[in-house]
Amino acid sequence: MSQRYFEDPEHARLYAKYRTVPPPNLIKRVIGYLEEKVDAKGRQLALDFGCGSGQNTNTIAPYFFRVVGLDISEAQILEARKKSPRENAEFMVSPAEAAPFSSSSAQLVTSCVACHWFNLPNFYKEVERLLVKNGVAAFYAYTLPSIVDHEKAEELNEALCDVIHGSLGRYWGDGIRHLENHYKEIDVPFSKEVVRESFISKSDKSLSDVVAMVTTFSAYQTMKRIEGNEAVEAMTEKFQKRIRESIGTAENMPSEKVTLTVKEDWSLVMGRKG
Template identity: 30%
Template sequence: MAAQLFKKTAYSSVYQKYMIPVSNEIMNLVLSYVKDKTNGQPLEMAVDVGCGYGRYTLPLAPHFKKVLGTDHSESQINLAKQYSSANNVSYMVAAAEKLPLEDASVDLVTAALAAHWFTVDKFAHEAVRVLKTKGCFAAHAFYPTNEVEYKDLSHDLNVVMSEVWDTLFQYNVNAEAVGHPLCQYKTIYEAIPLQDKEWITDIPVKIEMSIHEIIGFIQLLVMFQILIEKDMKKTEQFLIQMEKRFREILGEEADSARLTAHFKHFCVLACKH
């Protein structure tokens, strides 16, 4: 399901519009780790696996001589090429489990919001294969919590969000892929065949979002897309009721309110010796 979903051009465009912003904290964490492990030596090559439209690929450009973004989705790669703004960044359609790179040729292999969709063991070994000595691995993602803050209305908003997640989890047909983020990539940490590795969890991120943006984000979720395929009418009612309940809680402020949505980021880091 997920593999086909990301190949759809319409979905790629919506994903670009409603996915939450790049976490500067995570990017700084990854880059600091790489520079520490390489003792500040010049960095030649980074590959961002499952790069999507390049949102976590482009921030690597100032720090490496070359950056390659790979993704199995041609529509995502086409978007990435369209919005690319760095001369040292290129993109290619390729599977995460079979990277088009030579052995020991890469300083950093990273996967942002993507590793849980891969065949994890195969990807982990492929990443190690292409890494140079002292090369680094970084996989990071996030999950949304039920918590939404707005003035003294947070409790009522959180009740709605909890019910939304309860409904969507009924359509979790890919329990393993969803399970990786819910355990904060513990399974991915364990799959990396390197001794020097770190697992960092519970990195809090708060993002201000409108009702429209929250609903847009929910529509990106694979579980929501499965609901659409199973029952379009039920999906439409689900969205209508969710927006109605938000508006009832927020009243006259519904169109102007910026709600604070809580997310938790997590990261697996490793170094090849």
């Protein structure tokens, strides 16, 4: 059974606003790999599993006649439908292990920062069923983020790690291990060749955006549900205070004005149906 952590409507709203998109060079690599066997006219359908609020679905939409994002969370699908700018993108509620599509119907199946929560053996079988001959399965995700390009980066990351691995540590689901080991245990078992590549993305975020990013984590939402609002608010306030002390920011400077460079290490695993 899939692990379900993204059901709450407020969580879905935050997810839509603050979750990142995959780096462009990663998407180009996936499409380039597909193009080795499937030309533009053949790219009729892509299926994006665990689509959340649609960030990845909308990113791959320009390359296909039709793209469908699927997620087990109705709240996430409602957000995806509201936010999507793509006319050829559709969204539906569905488990990853049993999609309402015929066999050999999709040229590409993706899962972005999601498949580690699925029942992987059943998901792999479903992906193989759905793909056409020479169709591509691509699964990608980033490790938990880090703060870079700052003289106090070590201190800043200690503060971030204390939140991610300390305060939130016991609230992560089992699937988090796949992020921590860079998707080394994620597979495409029906493919003769499994491609594994790494990518890096960096972006400048305000301190308030970094805090908001933390609130999108499944572990944060679990802690909030178990310990209550006061506990998670105290944790994020402590985190912000440590960041400000490390970089010497005035207490009265708004968090929106405090800029940090955040790095994400992405891992791509993909293969082709023979």
